[in-house]
Amino acid sequence: IDLPLGDFAPASWSQDRDGRLNFPLPYLAVIAFGVQPGVDYRLRIAELSTVAGELAPARLVVDGLPADPGVRAPVSATFELTLDADWPAAAYVTDPRLGLEVDGRPAQSFPIYWDRPATDWRAGETVRGVSHLQLSEWTGGRGHWRLIAPGLGLPADGVLGPVRLRARQPQPMWAEVRPYRGAPTLFINDQPSNGMAYTAYGPEAQVFAEFGQAGVRLYSICGTPTASGYGLAQDAATAPGVWDFSQLDQRIRMVLDNSPDSYLFPRLYLAAPEWWLDEHPEAVVTYDPGDGQPIPLINAGRRVPSWASRDWWAFVDEGLRRLIRFVEAQPYADRVIGYHLASGTTEEWMMWGANDDHWTDYSPATTAAWDAWRTAAGRPVVPIPTRSERAASAMGNLRDPATDQASIDYSLFLADHAADAMEHFAATVKRLTERRRTVGVFYGYLYQLFGQRQQNAAHLAFDRIVRSRDIDFLCSPTSYAFRDPGSGTSHFMAPIHSVAAHGKLWFNENDIRTSLSPGAVGDWGKQADVAGDIVQQDRELANVFGSSVAQWWFDVGRNRYDDPALMARIGELVRVADQTMAVDRSPRDQIAMVADGRGLARVNVGDHLTLALMLNQIPPLSRIGGPVGYYDASDLDQLSRHRLIVLAPLYDPTPAQRAALERLKSDGRVIVFTHAPAPYRDGAWAPETMAEVCGLQLRAEDRAVPASVTYTGTDPLVAGLADPGYGPGMELRPAIVGADPEATVLGTLPDGSPGLLVRR
Known part of the structure; x- marks a missing residue:
């Protein structure tokens, strides 16, 4: 298709200044008109080039x-x-x-x-x-x-x-995360960093200069050792045996030319180019569209590789080796402090297709890994469950291992095989850098991924990643829930206090849209004016400082900060970050909210029960009047200083977690059990053993009941409360009801069954 330059004209919505197509083009969009329903359209742009005309x-x-x-x-x-x-x-x-x-x-x-x-x-x-x-x-x-x-x-x-x-000679450099004044802290050449950073999808020299003037000294830009995703960088592996890191080189130099005293941790997307996938069809991710007949997944316009493929691991390892060797040979080698490894849906190690409700993966590479996982677990080899099998639960909100064990296992397998890949590539980077650079990943979104993504997005292996010796920092966007000022609540997607308890640094991706950015007011937290932007940033950074974590500002969605008042406030917040480094930053939380990461595999895929039990509890907890920490159930042994522990919920505790919980039943501590307290034992459905964990006699009845409790009685815990009760009202099945003659009933379900009990 030839498009003569002389035929180009500004679109009706264009704000073009001179009516000409000027190069270089920042991007090119292809828009299809006249698309008819019921017709299968397929378009692949094989090559885009400019051809010189008459000079x-x-x-x-x-x-x-x-x-x-x-x-x-x-x-x-x-x-x-x-x-x-x-x-x-x-x-x-x-x-x-x-x-x-x-x-x-x-x-x-x-x-x-x-x-x-x-x-x-x-x-x-x-x-x-x-x-x-x-x-x-x-x-x-x-x-x-x-x-x-x-x-x-x-x-x-x-x-x-x-x-x-004449080339600048880089000096020896060592970056690591280690404790400092009570909190995990990034150290560069033995000096603590305040952790304030800026990340760019669309690098701009002027923006780097502005953040540099505001005092920001950490930056991240996008690159890849293999193939990129979402159009964020050029592919590096352009042909067999051929790698090109020129764009990454240009972006690093752009940062340092405009903020010279700075350091970078590039975000590297791990995927595969089309030519590699053509050579390895067994590694192409597939999904079940609903008929049990898997087809290749197209993610952001491209096929994608199975994380289980060992051939892909070797390919990525070679790309990482070449990229790190390239960086280490440059004059700026001592300004690259580490690498942020990204893959999957939206770079966040969410399973391919998770955001688009595509249930993956049925490729031969993943099927072989699934067979090996089941064998290692002592279970017979069975096919990967189809979408319809994974979506069904005869028991209701929870799964019965007698009929659904394969679906339970597949949710756990997805998480483990994501963790396998992350840990492998982190170890590769550590080996190639002689452990002198940091490594981080997006992971652990236990307080954000609900609906089908909770079981399908592969984030349930948080307990593994937080203990990995080769991963130094974890990160996520700041939560997309409750962003409105006044009524909102700044919080993070993962159990960040567990992250800190294991010596890892948490990076908060502060992608709250500003009033200068495209989009409607209210979208992604966007405010109507700069005054509102400053309120948003003050609240977000207050949470960052109070939680002793790091953070970066971000240009995602063409987010902008180039207003003098806003940049001045960002500069002030950076200086506050410096001041916080001089005080005791030890955790002070006395209330713990505990998520059972692996236990969430027992919940029926897509069930909204945990949305009510977990995410929707965060705003009231944040206003409870005491400091709250967020933990994974694998860290129950870290909670001895806490006075109130909310288990939201705890479905399948291990023997070690059961023992830790028993030790916590002391010193006047209050423990709140929600929904069904530990109805599984050693992986089997055993609701009769719930009393062993919670100390209350409960029954699981095979019937449905609305999740709504009305307060009753005159007990001081409920007397005088303004609201008559609580609950999302959704259907619960099985019904978990009280059956303890020695407990005090504080509230009843709609059918009169005890729904809120206390035993002192």
């Missing part, structure tokens, strides 16, 4: 370009460009720029300020320009200057002369 001949005189600059002081170069008299009228010329190419790749680009724009140039005229050059200290090697002039016909393809730049 405009010109002569160029340049003065002031340095050939061997020893000192990187600013210099200026002048340009005199004479257009030939026979310049074709159909020529399409954009304003030329000055490029610096070193060691065969673009290193820097400088604007040339011409006396008039290219749209006003005419045949036979001479135009003049000047460019002010600040050569980067991060660039070294031999190369040449080039006039980047699309549409102009210049001698030697625009090459202007040679240049030699």
Whole structure:
């Protein structure tokens, strides 16, 4: 398909300044019109290229370009460009720029300020320009200057002369996470960092400069050792045995050129290019569309690899080896403090297809790993359950292992095989960097993933990842729930106090949209004006400081911060972060909310019960009047200082967790059990043993009852409460009801059965 430049015109909604298609293009969108229902459309763009048309001949005189600059002081170069008299009228010329190419790749680009724009140039005229050059200290090697002039016909393809730049010599550098004043802290060369950072999907020099002026010294940009996703970076593995890290190189240099005293931890997306997937069809992820006949998954326009494929592991390992070797050979090697490893849906190690309700994975590679997992667990090998089998539970909200064991197992397997991949690649990076760089991942969204994603998104192995010796930090976006000011509540997606208890640093991705960003007010926390933006940032950073965690601002969704008042406030918050580093940052929480990560595999896929029991409890807990910590059930032995423990819920505790819970039944501590307290024992459905854990006699009855409790009696715990009761009202089955003659009934279910009990 040929698209002549002369046929392009501004769209009706365009805000284009000159009515021309100017290069480089920031992006290109393809919009399909006239799409009809019931027709199968398939479009794959195999290649996109620009083809030179008739060039405009010109002569160029340049003065002031340095050939061997020893000192990187600013210099200026002048340009005199004479257009030939026979310049074709159909020529399409954009304003030329000055490029610096070193060691065969673009290193820097400088604007040339011409006396008039290219749209006003005419045949036979001479135009003049000047460019002010600040050569980067991060660039070294031999190369040449080039006039980047699309549409102009210049001698030697625009090459202007040679240049030699002496490379900066990087110094030894060591980054790690270790305790500091009571909290896990990032250390760079033995100095603690305040953890304030900025992450860019769309790198812009001016934005890096603004955050640098605000005091931010940590940055992350996107790259990949293999293939990217979501159009966030260029593929690195361009062909068998061929890797290209030039874009990552350019992005790192852009950060350091505009915020020179800074450090980076690039976000590396781990996937596979199409050519590799063509060679490894057994590793292509598939999903069940509902008929039990799996088909290849297309994620953000691309096929994706199975995390279980050992061939893919080897491919990624080779990409990581080449990327890290490339970075370590650059002048900025001592400014890269680690790597943020990302994969899966929206980069967050959520199972492929999770956000689109595509239930994966049935590929041969994953099937083989599933068979091995079942065998290691001492269970017979069975096929991966179909979507309809995974979505069904004859018992109701919870699963009966007698009929649903394969579905329970598959939710646990998905989490384990994600953890296998994360731990493997983290260990690879640690080995390649001699443990001198940090490694982090998105993971552990136990307080965010509800609906089918709770069981299908592979985030239930939090207890493994938080204990991995090769992972230094975990992260997530700040919760997408309750973002409105006033009524909202800043909170994080994972049990962050468990993260800290295991010496890991938590990074909060502060992606709250500002009033300067696209979208409607209210979307993603967006406010109507900068005053509202500042309120949002104050609340978010108060939670960050009070929780002793790190955080980054983020340009996702074209989020912007370029208002003087907003950037001034961000600068003030960075200085507050510095001040917090001088005080005791030890945890002070006396109330613990405990999530049972692996136990959530016992919940029917997509059941909304846990939404009410977990996420919706966070706002009232945040206003309870005491400091609250968020933990995984694998850390019950960490809760001896807590006065109130809310188990939300605890379905399948291990023997060690049962013993820890028994030790906590002391010292006047209050323990709140929600829904069904430990109705499973050693993996089997055993509701008759619930009393062993909670100390209350309960029954599980095979019937449905609305989840609604009305207070009753005059006990001081409920007397005088303004609300008559509580509960989301959804159907509960089986019904868990009280049957303890020695307990006090504080509330009843709609059928009169005891629904709220206390035993002192």
